[in-house]
Structures are given as structure tokens and as C-alpha cells.
Amino acid sequence: MAINRRQWLAGAAACSFAGSVSPALARSEPGLEEMISQMLLLGFIGSGPDTTGAQQVAEHLSNRRVGGVLFLRHNVRSREGAEGSAALFREADPAAWMAIDQEGGLVQRLSRDLGYTSIPRASQVVEEYGLEGAEGLYAIGARELKAAGFNMNLAPVADVHEDGNAVIGRHGRAYGTDGEAISAYASRFIDAFNSEDVACVIKHFPGHGRSRGDSHDGFVDITATWSESELDPFARLIDSGHAKFVMGGHLTHQELDPTGVPVTFSRPVLTGILRERLGYKGVIMTDDLDMGAIRSHYDQRSAVIQSIQAGNDVIMMSNSAAPNMDLPQQFVSWVMQAIEAGDVLEDEIVQSYQRIMAAKARFSLD
Numbered sequence: 160m161a162i163n164r165r166q167w168l169a170g171a172a173a174c175s176f177a178g179s180v181s182p183a184l185a186r187s188e189p190g191l192e193e194m195i196s197q198m199l200l201l202g203f204i205g206s207g208p209d210t211t212g213a214q215q216v217a218e219h220l221s222n223r224r225v226g227g228v229l230f231l232r233h234n235v236r237s238r239e240g241a242e243g244s245a246a247l248f249r250e251a252d253p254a255a256w257m258a259i260d261q262e263g264g265l266v267q268r269l270s271r272d273l274g275y276t277s278i279p280r281a282s283q284v285v286e287e288y289g290l291e292g293a294e295g296l297y298a299i300g301a302r303e304l305k306a307a308g309f310n311m312n313l314a315p316v317a318d319v320h321e322d323g324n325a326v327i328g329r330h331g332r333a334y335g336t337d338g339e340a341i342s343a344y345a346s347r348f349i350d351a352f353n354s355e356d357v358a359c360v361i362k363h364f365p366g367h368g369r370s371r372g373d374s375h376d377g378f379v380d381i382t383a384t385w386s387e388s389e390l391d392p393f394a395r396l397i398d399s400g401h402a403k404f405v406m407g408g409h410l411t412h413q414e415l416d417p418t419g420v421p422v423t424f425s426r427p428v429l430t431g432i433l434r435e436r437l438g439y440k441g442v443i444m445t446d447d448l449d450m451g452a453i454r455s456h457y458d459q460r461s462a463v464i465q466s467i468q469a470g471n472d473v474i475m476m477s478n479s480a481a482p483n484m485d486l487p488q489q490f491v492s493w494v495m496q497a498i499e500a501g502d503v504l505e506d507e508i509v510q511s512y513q514r515i516m517a518a519k520a521r522f523s524l525d
Contacts, residue, residue: 191505194512195494197226198467199487200258200444202477206233207240208247215484220251224487226515227256227311229447229477230268235259238273238307245308254519256358258311258475261304265330266314275303281316282331285344293344297351305355310522313360313406315348317341317392318368327368338391342399345392349401356522360444361401363408364433365390365422370410379452382413394437403441403518405433407471409452421452423466430470442514444473449480459486460493467494467503472511 201219205212219225228248235241245257259268264280271277278300284293304312319341320333327333334344349359366389370379396402407422407429415432416425423445433439448454448462457465459476466474478486497503 206236280331342395362406
């Protein structure tokens with residue numbers, strides 16, 4: 160291959176993340192299978208460290224079969240259970256991502272009911288707190304999230320607001336309709352969490368705010384409703400250096416990609432627009448491949464391979480629809496087979512690994 164594995168650390172240093180790679184992360188000459196494993200963000204069934212699902216994930220982490228763990232609502236039934244699971248996983252692999260949705264409002268897994276500070280929804284932050292108030296509010300949320308054992312927040316939303324939108328607008332998840340205002344609030348959010356060494360994942364590229372449907376249930380076609388202005392918040396966050404992780408949406412756009420595949424699988428959108436046109440150099444992450452939009456139309460192997468072919472670095476799989484704790488081994492096998500068949504380029508796996516490891520170095524996961 161063109162990139163020698165001995166050069167991976169040098170390549171990582173050239174990425175957009177500053178900082179040195181810690182000894183825990185800078186293991187010499189990782190094998191290709193280990194590189195692939197780092198691309199998987201795995202969910203689980205269980206709500207505490209003693210559950211079977213949590214114990215199985217810990218075993219995968221100990222054997223470096225996954226790059227991180229996804230916590231969904233069913234994993235956060237109690238404060239003790241969620242924090243205990245996160246502690247178990249950190250012990251198994253201190254360099255693993257502990258990812259959770261903590262936007263505020265409707266989407267706040269560590270909620271007031273469990274003893275955490277309630278973070279208002281984005282629209283309320285704009286109306287009642289303003290930029291200065293947002294800084295203090297998000298600083299509290301960031302400290303609590305870090306103290307609970309998490310180092311990745313699947314937020315903020317950079318979508319535009321529209322009242323008729325079922326998944327963003329209805330729940331006040333957007334900061335407004337203007338790209339400059341959206342990016343201003345999103346950057347305050349990111350700064351607060353980054354200051355606590357918590358990575359933030361900006362979503363849902365190229366824009367879910369004017370869609371007519373919810374991608375949790377099925378494909379959402381944004382061809383007739385999407386406009387170029389929806390790229391503006393993302394572009395501003397990229398230009399300001401705030402975008403270290405970007406999540407694409409399970410959205411279709413016939414003009415941006417006439418093949419009709421969702422953005423998750425679209426190289427013209429993720430590589431063409433996000434990387435080449437907007438100049439993004441950070442990590443690209445899928446939304447959950449277990450969501451109805453994907454699960455109803457693709458088998459898991461196909462979804463994984465097409466996600467990687469499109470340019471995704473991190474593949475999120477909640478593993479909740481049909482739990483399979485051998486999924487990490489299957490994930491590696493599918494990708495290795497695709498490389499051998501010439502369907503996935505080994506160079507691109509190495510580049511994804513470099514971006515992931517540079518991000519882990521940036522957020523001090525050691």
C-alpha cells in the first residue's frame with residue numbers, strides 16, 4: 160500500500176488535531192485489523208456494569224476490538240448504572256470513546272431525573288440566555304458529563320430551525336435560521352465541552368432542519384426542501400476550527416447524489432462536499448446504522464462497507480435492534496474481505512485510523 164504503517168503516527172501528527180500522541184495511544188505498528196476495530200463505535204443492551212451486555216463490551220474493549228461505546232436511553236436508567244458502566248469501560252480501555260447524546264432539552268440522556276443539571280433546548284438557550292449565558296450553562300453541562308465518565312457528546316445540532324420540521328424544529332433543537340447565529344451558539348457549546356476534554360460531534364450534515372420526516376423511522380428525502388444555506392453553519396464551524404467531528408444524516412438528495420443513496424453512503428456528499436468543497440479535515444461519523452432508515456433497506460455488512468466507501472471514519476452501530484455481541488469480530492471480517500476484494504482501499508482505512516487516533520490524542524484519552 161502507499162502508506163507504510165510505520166508512518167501512521169507521523170501522518171496523525173499532520174492532521175488537523177494538535178497535540179502529541181500519548182504512549183497509551185502511540186503503540187508501534189498497529190495491525191490492519193486493529194485499525195479497523197478503532198472505526199467501530201458500539202452500543203449495547205444493559206443499564207449497569209453488572210449486566211451481561213456491559214460485561215461483553217468490556218471484554219471487547221480489553222481486547223481492542225472496538226474504538227468506543229455508544230450509550231442510548233436504555234443504557235441510562237440510573238445515575239449509578241450509567242456512571243458505573245462508563246467506569247467499567249474506561250478501566251477496560253482508557254483510550255476508548257464514551258459517547259452519549261447530551262444536547263439539552265428533549266435530547267439529554269443524563270437528565271434532571273437522574274440528578275444532573277437540566278440543559279434547556281437550543282431555542283430556549285437563544286431566547287432566555289443569549290451567548291454569554293450559554294457559555295456558563297454549557298460549562299456546567301460539560302463538567303458534569305466529564306465527571307460522569309464520558310468524553311464524547313453527540314452534539315451540537317447545526318441544523319436550521321423550521322417550525323414544521325418533525326425531528327428538529329418541533330423540539331426546539333436548532334439555534335435559529337441564520338448560519339452566523341447557529342455557528343455562534345454551537346461554537347460556545349463546543350468550546351465548553353472541549354475545555355473539559357470532551358469531543359463534540361456536529362450534526363446532521365448537510366442539514367436535517369427543513370426535512371419532512373424523521374430518519375429514525377425511514378429515509379428522509381430532502382431534495383425539494385433543502386437549500387445551500389443549510390451548509391453555512393457547518394462551513395463556519397469548519398472555518399473557525401470548531402469542527403473536529405461531523406455526523407452525516409440518513410438523508411437522500413437526488414441532486415447532490417443522483418444515485419439516491421442516503422448521505423451516510425454518499426461519497427459525493429461526504430467526500431465531495433464536506434471534505435473537498437468545505438475543506439473539512441476532521442473525523443466523519445455515521446449516525447446509528449441500526450436506525451430504521453438504514454436497517455429497513457440494507458443488511459449490516461452492506462451498510463458498513465458502503466459507509467466506509469463514502470468516506471466515514473467512525474461507524475456507529477447501536478447493536479440494539481438484533482443484539483449480536485460478536486458484531487465487532489464480524490465488523491473486522493467484513494472490512495478485511497472488502498479490502499481483499501478491492502472494494503475498500505487499505506490506504507483509506509489507514510487515513511481514517513490516523514484521524515481517529517489524532518482525535519484521541521487531542522482529547523487526552525490516555
